[in-house]
Amino acid sequence: MSSFDFSNEPPFPENNVYPPKWDFDNERAWKLYRRAKAEQWDEDKIDWDKVREIASGLDRKERLAIAYWWALLSNFDNATPVFAYALVKSFENHLPTAVRSLVSTITWDENRHNLVCGYAINSVFPEFPNFKPQDELEAKARLNVLWTWYNGSRYWKAYLDSYKKYTIDVLFTSFMMGEAAATTVFTTMGKDTRIQPFKEAFKNTAVDETRHYAFTHLIMTDKAPKMTDEEKKLVTKQIRAGFVFLSLITYRPPKDFWKLPPWFNEVNERMENIARGAGFEIPTIEEKERAWKEAVVRVGASLAHYGIKMPAIPEIGISGEEVFDIKEEDVIPIF
Numbered sequence: 215m216s217s218f219d220f221s222n223e224p225p226f227p228e229n230n231v232y233p234p235k236w237d238f239d240n241e242r243a244w245k246l247y248r249r250a251k252a253e254q255w256d257e258d259k260i261d262w263d264k265v266r267e268i269a270s271g272l273d274r275k276e277r278l279a280i281a282y283w284w285a286l287l288s289n290f291d292n293a294t295p296v297f298a299y300a301l302v303k304s305f306e307n308h309l310p311t312a313v314r315s316l317v318s319t320i321t322w323d324e325n326r327h328n329l330v331c332g333y334a335i336n337s338v339f340p341e342f343p344n345f346k347p348q349d350e351l352e353a354k355a356r357l358n359v360l361w362t363w364y365n366g367s368r369y370w371k372a373y374l375d376s377y378k379k380y381t382i383d384v385l386f387t388s389f390m391m392g393e394a395a396a397t398t399v400f401t402t403m404g405k406d407t408r409i410q411p412f413k414e415a416f417k418n419t420a421v422d423e424t425r426h427y428a429f430t431h432l433i434m435t436d437k438a439p440k441m442t443d444e445e446k447k448l449v450t451k452q453i454r455a456g457f458v459f460l461s462l463i464t465y466r467p468p469k470d471f472w473k474l475p476p477w478f479n480e481v482n483e484r485m486e487n488i489a490r491g492a493g494f495e496i497p498t499i500e501e502k503e504r505a506w507k508e509a510v511v512r513v514g515a516s517l518a519h520y521g522i523k524m525p526a527i528p529e530i531g532i533s534g535e536e537v538f539d540i541k542e543e544d545v546i547p548i549f
């Protein structure tokens with residue numbers, strides 16, 4: 215048994231959430247934290263009864279198609295544990311108090327987004343995805359969702375491991391593409407859907423995601439001037455990984471990374487069309503391409519300012535650094 219020398223300060227271990235520390239300078243981050251508190255909203259105030267009422271006037275396939283879209287979205291809005299883990303890491307790394315506080319608000323925000331997915335599905339097709347398919351289309355649509363979630367599980371493992379490989383601020387910078395994608399999805403969905411309570415949920419969520427983007431931007435502008443070339447390269451790679459991962463919901467899944475059934479795109483398009491017919495206006499592929507391109511260019515412009523290169527994204531006509539072969543362990547982006 216070793217004995218302690220209590221006349222000295224205790225030897226706190228590295229990478230530990232103790233001792234507690236506070237700092238109150240970092241005014242930009244505190245400002246964003248105050249904004250996070252002011253912009254909170256309540257998913258219980260969305261009129262879910264109204265959604266149920268509208269759903270009762272739709273046919274089975276239409277209800278299924280809407281639940282299907284929310285279930286795909288939930289692959290990316292299953293982000294409570296992503297930020298909860300980031301929160302633990304931000305304490306272990308003794309990041310500035312305002313930054314840790316921000317991560318705690320994003321954890322809460324993402325949990326709300328996840329609940330919105332659940333409430334939406336529960337209001338239109340409560341059994342989803344544990345229902346008995348009535349035909350081939352339904353069976354394939356169900357498998358599309360389950361296999362999308364399977365890819366989420368691959369991503370989760372990569373995410374946990376990434377903390378062993380990269381510093382936390384480089385990781386947070388990698389989140390930029392995800393937050394830009396989220397802002398894009400919710401802004402476009404909020405504009406067009408004719409189902410009023412969903413419109414409100416999308417608009418509120420877009421407010422959160424815009425702020426999350428501002429958070430990643432803040433971390434990036436603090437860190438980028440000090441980044442090594444290798445770290446900058448990693449960020450470039452992550453922008454590409456973000457494009458690849460998030461394209462499933464923002465555009466169409468590229469071949470890299472995704473392990474999906476061969477019918478995925480065809481069935482996905484059919485489900486989207488059915489949902490559109492029911493007033494759930496998912497953007498067309500042209501609209502998605504335009505919005506996604508804008509988001510990618512926006513991120514690229516911020517990064518270019520700090521000498522971080524854009525990856526080539528030939529899928530939407532963007533040239534840049536070639537990033538080959540995005541592997542499972544490369545995918546860090548979150549929503």
Ligand SMILES: [Fe+2]
Nearest residue numbers: 291324327549
């Ligand atoms: Fe989210």
Ligand SMILES: [Fe+2]
Nearest residue numbers: 396423426549
């Ligand atoms: Fe987010």
